[in-house]
Amino acid sequence: MxxxxxxxxxxxxxxxxxxxxxxxxxxxxxxxxxxxxxxxxxxxxxxxxxxxxxxxxxxxxxxxxxxxxxxxxxxxxCVMLFQHYGLLPWRSVLKNVELALEELPLSPAERRERAVEYLRLVGLEDRLEMFPHQLSGGMQQRVAIARALSIQPExxxxxxxxxxxxxxxxxxxxxxxxxxxxxxxxxxxxxxxxxxxxxxxxxxxxxxxxxxxxxxxxxxxxxxxxxxxxxxxxxxxxxxxxxxxxxxxxxxxxxxxx
The missing domain is CATH 3.40.50.300 (P-loop containing nucleotide triphosphate hydrolases)
Known part of the structure; x- marks a missing residue:
C-alpha cells in the first residue's frame, strides 16, 4: 500500500x-x-x-x-515542519517536545522518557532545560524535528x-x-x-x-x-x-x- x-x-x-x-x-x-x-x-x-x-x-x-x-x-x-520552528519561547526544550505528547495516553514519566529519547536522537539530550532563545537556529529546528518524531507519525x-x-x-x-x-x-x-x-x-x-x-x-x-x-x-x-x-x-x- x-x-x-x-x-x-x-x-x-x-x-x-x-x-x-x-x-x-x-x-x-x-x-x-x-x-x-x-x-x-x-x-x-x-x-x-x-x-x-x-x-x-x-x-x-x-x-x-x-x-x-x-x-x-x-x-x-501526519505532521508538518516549517522553516519557522513553532517552538513556545516560555517552555524549555524538553517541555516543547512533551507538548506534542500531552494528548497521548502516557503518564508524565512516559512523556518525559519519550521526549528525552527523541532529543537524544537529534543530539540535544544535554539541552533539556534550555529555552529556545538560548539555542541556535539549527538547534531549534532539531527540537522541532524531535517533537515531530516523538508522536511517531507515519x-x-x-x-x-x-x-x-x-x-x-x-x-x-x-x-x-x-x-x-x-x-x-x-x-x-x-x-x-x-x-x-x-x-x-x-x-x-x-x-x-x-x-x-x-x-x-x-x-x-x-x-x-x-x-x-x-x-x-x-x-x-x-x-x-x-x-x-x-x-x-x-x-x-x-x-x-x-
Whole structure:
C-alpha cells in the first residue's frame, strides 16, 4: 500500500469574484519510507499541495489518501515542519517536545522518557532545560524535528524547513535528517526551492510547473547515501533539473545510479 496517494487533484482560490486555478490534475504516489521532494518555482502551488496532503486545505476535486484513508482533516499520523520552528519561547526544550505528547495516553514519566529519547536522537539530550532563545537556529529546528518524531507519525511534511539556516548548518541538518529517517523509516515529502537539497535527500524529485501547478516531470535518483555533492553524477542530476525548468524538449522519467 502507498503511504500517500494523490489522484487528479484540482484546487483554485477565489479572488474578486474570479477563480484563480492553483493546481490542475495533480497525481502521484509515495511509498512507505520514501523521501520525495517537490521542486518548483514560486507560485506553482507546492505549499498548497503540501497543506492539502496534511489536511489543512480542502481540495476542489480529486482524492488524497494517507495510509489508504482519505485525508479530510489534520491527523496525528501526519505532521508538518516549517522553516519557522513553532517552538513556545516560555517552555524549555524538553517541555516543547512533551507538548506534542500531552494528548497521548502516557503518564508524565512516559512523556518525559519519550521526549528525552527523541532529543537524544537529534543530539540535544544535554539541552533539556534550555529555552529556545538560548539555542541556535539549527538547534531549534532539531527540537522541532524531535517533537515531530516523538508522536511517531507515519508521514512528515516539510515546507522549506532549512531555508532560513546558513549553508553549513543546512548541510549538517540534511545529514541528520537522513540518519534519523534511516532509523525510523518515516515517509517524508519535502517542498524546496533548493535543487541541491532535492538531489541530496530524495529518492524521487517531482518537478512542478506553474499556471496552474502540475507535475511536469518525475526524476528517480537511485543512489546510495550519503551522496557526494561534488561527484559528477550529482552534478548531472543538478544540471538535468535546471534544464527542466525551461520546460522545453520534454524528457522521460530518468533513472541513474551514483
Amino acid at each position: 502507498d503511504a500517500v496517494r494523490v489522484e487528479h487533484v484540482w484546487k483554485s482560490f477565489s479572488s474578486r469574484e474570479k477563480n484563480q486555478p492553483v493546481l490542475a490534475d495533480v497525481s502521484f504516489q509515495v511509498k512507505k519510507g520514501e523521501i520525495v521532494s517537490i521542486l518548483g518555482q514560486s507560485g506553482c502551488g507546492k505549499s498548497t499541495l503540501l497543506n492539502m496532503i496534511g489536511g489543512f486545505e480542502r481540495l476542489d476535486s480529486g482524492r488524497i489518501e494517507c495510509g489508504g484513508t482519505a485525508v479530510e482533516r489534520p491527523s496525528r499520523k 508521514l512528515i511534511l516539510m515546507d522549506e524547513p532549512f531555508a532560513a539556516l546558513d549553508t553549513f548548518t543546512r548541510y549538517h541538518l540534511q545529514n541528520e535528517l537522513l540518519r534519523i529517517q534511516s532509523r525510523e523509516q518515516t515517509t517524508i515529502i519535502l517542498v524546496t526551492h533548493d535543487i541541491d537539497e532535492a538531489v541530496y535527500l530524495s529518492d524521487r524529485v517531482l518537478i512542478m510547473g506553474a499556471g496552474p501547478g502540475r507535475i511536469h516531470r518525475e526524476i528517480r535518483i537511485r543512489a546510495s547515501r550519503p551522496r557526494d555533492r561534488g561527484h559528477d553524477e550529482f552534478q548531472y542530476f543538478r544540471k538535468l533539473i535546471l534544464e527542466e525548468f525551461s520546460f522545453n524538449n520534454p524528457l522521460p522519467t530518468v533513472e541513474f545510479s551514483i
